[in-house]
Amino acid sequence: MIPTAKRLDSVEEYYFSKKLKEVRQLIADGKPVINMGVGSPDLLPSVKVIESIKNAMYDEKAHEYQSYQGLPELRFEMANFYQNYFNVGLDFNSEILPLMGSKEGIMHISMAFLNKGDQVLIPNPGYPTYASVTKLVQAKAMYYDLVDATNWQPDFEKLEQLDLSKVKLMWVSYPHMPTGVNGSLELFERLIAFGKKHNILIINDNPYSFVLNEKPISILQAAGAKDIAIELNSLSKTYNMSGWRVGMVLGKASVIEAILKVKSNMDSGMFYGIQKGAIAALKLDKSWFTVQNKVYEKRKALVIQLAKKLGCEVDNDSVGLFVWAKLPSTIKSSEKFIDTILNEKHIFITPGTIFGSNGEGYIRFSLCVTEEKITEAIERIG
Incomplete structure (x- = not known):
């Protein structure tokens, strides 16, 4: 056996990769088993999106290598999307990838x-990939606490007490995953000021803005944001296209150019048909979100019933594709709790601990489950 790279010693197989093997078995x-763990939308993309990819199969350039920067029309529609929904102006030729x-x-970021030894501020709880990628590139994760008492937002006084001299990046995610807390312009302005003060690139990971959210917001709306911040966004949850793999990074041209240097050495461009489908999705009007959110509203109401049957507390005002629930204080391990529910009731729920130590005492439900299945889960709990 050829020894693996030492960098693999710092990371484990992704939780869902391992756990779903158990579920499949x-x-x-x-x-x-009723799978309420994974946020993979079960709703279909728009008919217009599906027709666009089908029709694209016969275009002259459909099956060739594509530009590393994507079709100009795709970047143009991404810019329109940010202008229409966030009132953020972006140059589609240089500020979108x-x-x-x-x-x-x-x-890529x-x-x-x-560089090796650089430090990265990572939310606890937060998306596990921030930490695993940091370790893979031999940088060091510096976790900052998010807790219920501060509405899952950074404590800037505590951040200022840290040695930030080696910190180059700070990951944030609002609407927050996994808790569903929304962002605010005030929060983003504080993050921008913090980033500028310490010369730290702020990255907001923003894939959940339009799911059960009446106030979508982007960090790029904050004054001076482009000087120190970039944003990731995705069509996965917004347009039910998770398997299509379509996302974007947005920010000032010099930062986008640096990311493109990496990307252009990692792939040979996105498939033409997928880009055409993405263009069609981005052209959909607001009624798309209205119809989709009516489905999620009904599911969320049922999931809250389920959570309360399990003795949990829930924030009804949370947004996004999940319900974050606080377990009764008598339960000391969220992982043991979900394993019991999985084995006895055959319901898979995500333990909060996979998002960090501050996730202990919490569990997360996905809304990517039909009303019928959620109702069945409620009946199983009894």
Whole structure:
């Protein structure tokens, strides 16, 4: 056996990659598992989107290598999207880079800006990929606490007490994953000021803005944001296109150019048909979100019933594709709790601990489950 690279010693296989093997085995053994763990939309993309990719198959250039920067029309519609929904002006030629899902952007950004030993501010709880990618590029994760008492927002006084001399990046994610807390212009302005003061690139990961959210917001709306911040966004949750792998990174031209240097050495461009489908999605009007959110509203109401049956507390005002629930104080391990529910009731729920130590005492439900399945889960709990 050829030894693996030492960098792999610092990371583990992604939680869902491991856990879903267990879930699949239970299903193979005849167990009727209801999967409420993963945020993979089960709703279909728009008919217009599907027709666009079908029609694109016969275009003259459809099956050739594509530009590393994506079709100009795709970047143009991404710019329109930000102008229409966030009132943010972007140069589609230099300030937008389409990605094969925003997850790859986390790696590209990290490779573009981090050297061995550099430090990165990572939210606890937060998306696990921020930390794993940081370790893969041999930088060091510096976790900052998010807690219920401060509405899952950074404590800037505590941040200022840290030695920030080696910090180059700060990951934030509002609307926050996993808690569903929305961002605010005031929060983003404080983040921009903090980034400028300490010369730290602020990256807002923003894929959930339009799910059950009446006040979508972008960090790029804050004054001076482009000087020190960039944003990741995605069509996965917004337009039910998670398997298509379409995302984007947005910010000032020099930062986008640096990320493109990495990306252009990692892939050979996004498939033409997928880009055409993405263009069609971005042209949809607000009624798309209205119809979709009516479905999620009904599901959320049922999931809250389920959470309360399990003795949990829930923030009804949270946004996004998940319900974050606080377990009863008598339960000391969220992982043991969800394993019990999985094995006894055949319901898979995500333990809060996979998002960081501050996730202990919490569990997360996905809304990517039909009303019928959620109702069945409620009945199973009894």
